[in-house]
Amino acid sequence: MTLQTPCQPHRFSERDLMGRAASRVNDYRALQAAGLICSSGDFFPSVHYPPITMYSPVQEEEFFASYTLPADGLFDIYAHIPFCRSRCLFCHYPVQLGERSPEKDRYLAALEKEMDLYMRRLGVDRLKARSVLVGGGTPTYLTIEQLGCFLDSFSKRVDLSGCTQFNYDVDPVTLIGPEGIERLKLMRAYGVDRLTIGVQSLNPVVLKQMNRHHGVAETLEAIDNSRKLGFQINIEFIFGYPGETLENWMEVINLAVSLDVQEIQLYRLKVEAYGDYQGPIKNIQHQHPERMPTLEETIMMKQLAIDLLNQNGFHENLRRVFSRDRDHYSHYADNQCCGLLDQLGFGLTAFSSLRDRFALNTQDFDAYYDLIENGRLPLNRGIIRSEEEQARWAVVLPLKNRCVWKSHFEAVTGGRQLSETFGAKLQRLEHHGLLRDEGDKVVLTPLGAFVADEVVQQFHGQAYMPYPAEAYAPGPLHPYDHCRTSPEPALIAR
Template sequence: MTTETKLKELIDSAKYRLDDFAKFRKLGMIPNDGDFFPAGVHYPPITMYPEVTQEKFFESYKPNENKEYDIYVHIPFCRKRCLFCHYPSKYNAKDEEKDKYLDAMEKEIDFYINILGHDKINARTILIGGGTPTDLSPKQLDRFLKYFTTKIDIGKCKQFNYDVDPITLVGSDGIERLKIMRDYGVDRLTIGVQSFDNDILRKMNRSHDSSLAVESIENSKKYDYQTNIEFIFGHPGQNIKNWLDVLNKAIDVDVPEIQFYRLKVIPYGDQVGTIKRMRDYKPDELISNENAILMKEIAISFLAEKGFHENLRRVFTINKKYISKYAFNQCCQLKDEIGLGLTAFSSLNDRFSLNTQSFKEYYEKIEKGKLPINRGIIRNEDEQRRWAIILPLKNYWISKKIYENRTGTPLGKTFEKKFLNLKKYGLITENGGKIELTKTGAFFADEVVTQFSDPQHLPFPETSYADAELNPYKDN
């Protein structure tokens, strides 16, 4: 079959999703203009938290008895600013700046240990993210991991993840970083390839090209990392044909896990990305919502043909074991998590905190002997119930047992009208001890789980949606 024939076949088979898209707009689940806002990683959304102090956040908090936590560490340095990024970072920072940051983060680790009353923090899973967390010299990387693993007990850690940029895994320094991470127990890498199309990579303002991306993947496999590669769809310059070319290349590099996500135009982090300004001033350069829908369905169908299935939302693997256990614990099991570093978050039972987005404030708080928390929430009963629905439903399924454990309320006693409507339109199904998304519900997962958001935390005003049954402001 020729590439053109295959492309036509995939487009034709994906068009039914455009009918679904139109249908759910009319029902009020999707905004009238088709706009998109990602949901279900945090609730409330990360840009919507009020100010909170360290004292208020830990007031009445009781550390869990097993002393186990999932750990997130944020290292906010990059070589370049990507068009699509909404997070603060420093670009081409000098080693002195990076050392200063590592100094502060070491103190932050010690503060957390003291607050929790532990000798060490026992890690269930770990994710080191950014930024580009491997945008450290090999010497600095070794320094960080040496201190980190003396304070964090990784003896029972089920997975040690690192988000990495391809350019940091090539050349002699790249090989040295791979060796260092492996020596300290890192076993899974998510490589931010984003595209194999060099024209698109230039538009994204990425630091690598396609050949370097392939080289980084091959290097990671040589050192026996579980390798996940990550892509964006819906980016300016993309079309269905070059997207299919990227998917073919993703199969060719032979990894067990492929992740893709839709371009996020509306800020979801602490800094307005260049992509938002582009939409404001050059809207014609962004692809249509309809084409984004087709690209998503084509990717799902194409990967299924190759044996990859969605075993965690937007993560496609050849085996269920190849997923981020960190993400599974955070979003599906709703387990306690500690965040370290600029903009990092901690999620502890009924409360959630965010570290400052300001380097200046981060350093000042640390010097005063305080955690760098500046925003957060202690959820009331209503918000706790919404949180315990939105995260697991978006990413996997709702366990009725976990829901009742986290909220003290049986699942069937809340949001009855919402659940009935979602069942009516074929978006969720209930099976014994769980509620999960159908195939159609999974495709529109962000919009489905937004149904359970409190009106004050909805991304668009009520008038943006049709006045119909699935308008998220109804029955709320």
């Protein structure tokens, strides 16, 4: 397990690229045998801890009873707009489809009321933003008038004077033609400066398999329009999707690196739901398994993309996000997942992550409207973490996305020492070449970064493991063997 990703751009022949990708499959199989990765090869993305599918019901009063505002009063703020032109077959979140303009008006009005309820609950006149992300759904799938109304009402409730970045997740079709340019200009006028464009593929056959309503030409036009108006651009891709082959995947990445964008983001296709809706992709896998790339091909696609990105000057900045310049990244993601800073979420299925607690909004449109109309925040699931779960949370998200600073771990866990809490576990993972202790921080190695989701699941409590114990081989990295947070003296002394 010694495959290394070069620090400087290096040109590989296609044969070398394929050889490196095949070697990574061997690494993957060895880690399966060691118990790190579930035997089926399925994966569970470590986006939150505990995972969002595992929270118990929560009441507003209980959730906020002991909460106090952060010392600087700043929040990273998310707003969710769950409307799309059509359903992408890989999507695992509830959305409403089609024009539905009256429904959008109703939803945007409820979103305003929810923000007002939050401000009343927190005792503030405006919310002070550190960074902002607007997502969906397709949050730009609004009329120009609706988009303007949303941005106006949002900016009245959110103080953007200290905001370092205003992000939008967008769809290519909403950014093309005269209306798309008008939409982009409107967003710029309200301070939006970074876009994540949901490209997903640059292969027309794969786009059709995904049920995307755009082609390659529309994507290129959207990127060009966004670039001309001065946005920082992140484009995202899914690998392991039906219709993808090693050859056409390499063509997609080679085209992507030729575009004038600052960031390129990779997602592995997730078949089983990890959100509030089971995407149609599960039925496709069941009915047409022959259309799915094999596990080996999917692993090779990931390594091929990493090498092609690296040799064209793109390097992993946040996990799965590659940029040429380290200053180009999502401040929202970095603040939430690495800085562990307080974040508020508004809208259907949105979440709020507040220091030692986490709450999710309802996934049901009618419940969302009813709760807000009755003066209630639309929370329905969440947790106030125990000291033990707080320690796990303080490792899982930072390690997965960048690194764990030992001093920061101590600060957010009330004085715990990382080495005393997880020393044996850290040594075990270091012994297997998955992480490295650099004195003041712990970071993943290139191999560890490749399987980052599984590495950080070693720090999960048993109640929050993504798969049952029998799903893993009985090796030295079997996650159920090491679920406690107390030290293991025999290992620490070794």
